[in-house]
Amino acid sequence: MYSFSFTKMHGLGNSYIYVDLFRETLPEEDLPAIARSVADVHTGIGSDGLILICPSEQAPVKMRIFNSDGSEGKNCGNGLRCVAKYAYEHGIVRDRSFLIETLSGLVEAEVTVENGEVTSVTIDMGEPRLRRSAIPMTGPEAEQVVAESFAIDGREYEITAVSMGNPHVIFYVDDIEKAPVTTLGPVVEKDARFPEGVNVEFVEVVSERELHFRVWERGSGVTQACGTGACAAVVASVLNGKTARGVETVVHLAGGNLTITWGHDGKVRMTGPAETVCTGVYYYRGGQNG
Numbered sequence: 001m002y003s004f005s006f007t008k009m010h011g012l013g014n015s016y017i018y019v020d021l022f023r024e025t026l027p028e029e030d031l032p033a034i035a036r037s038v039a040d041v042h043t044g045i046g047s048d049g050l051i052l053i054c055p056s057e058q059a060p061v062k063m064r065i066f067n068s069d070g071s072e073g074k075n076c077g078n079g080l081r082c083v084a085k086y087a088y089e090h091g092i093v094r095d096r097s098f099l100i101e102t103l104s105g106l107v108e109a110e111v112t113v114e115n116g117e118v119t120s121v122t123i124d125m126g127e128p129r130l131r132r133s134a135i136p137m138t139g140p141e142a143e144q145v146v147a148e149s150f151a152i153d154g155r156e157y158e159i160t161a162v163s164m165g166n167p168h169v170i171f172y173v174d175d176i177e178k179a180p181v182t183t184l185g186p187v188v189e190k191d192a193r194f195p196e197g198v199n200v201e202f203v204e205v206v207s208e209r210e211l212h213f214r215v216w217e218r219g220s221g222v223t224q225a226c227g228t229g230a231c232a233a234v235v236a237s238v239l240n241g242k243t244a245r246g247v248e249t250v251v252h253l254a255g256g257n258l259t260i261t262w263g264h265d266g267k268v269r270m271t272g273p274a275e276t277v278c279t280g281v282y283y284y285r286g287g288q289n290g
């Protein structure tokens, strides 16, 4: 058994247990099991996974994210906003604009501060990756996956696939309340055409500036929000001619709203809140917690 300090934070209800590796040390080989342990709502703390706030050689701070099943993801939009808030409020950074390293590259964060507290964060998520091989998805490597027909479970759908440093597939639906999140989501997540698995998003287009969104996340299942998924939905909607490039789009997620623009410079910018829930000490019993 050993213990470590943690902070629970969320972005629109997408919650993670954050461990500050500027102050703590965790054994690398335990990280997947720690993620599963802290995420357990009965025997742990309860969250969508674990996020590590780490020193970096390329930026003032680095984020690593583990889903609730212990798998490591390469990017997390809601996590980036929380890491930015934590880094600013704990003096890891002093500027209001700074870089964050992720496993999929560097992103730029800009915090809005009121009375010393970060109330909102804008992340320049960089350019979406659209080549099939970058998603990754099987098939002709250089092609994009836009409104492509996709047969599964005896039914035919149309999909668009986008990487925001992690893989996303978008299904358009007429009524977001009736989206097959918990039935189609887990089947598509593990479909062999996505060799690394995929985050599955359902999108209802309200207007050129507004989308409804629900998600089945790779490695975590249903969550209240997925920041990279919402960015991917905005990119997919431009590619499908449903929204316009360079226009601010409001994405309504189960946990609240994100404002996202895919700019003419190629970059996707996401703005939204980040909240601290609590801090504490976790007693990790080598996978025996849960």
Ligand SMILES: N[C@@H](CCC[C@H](N)C(=O)O)C(=O)O
Pocket: 014, 065, 067, 072, 073, 074, 075, 076, 077, 078, 079, 166, 167, 199, 217, 218, 219, 220, 223, 225, 226, 227, 228, 229
């Ligand atoms: N909730 C996140 C994405 C977390 C990682 C994802 N499940 C994956 O495995 O790629 C977000 O806000 O982007």
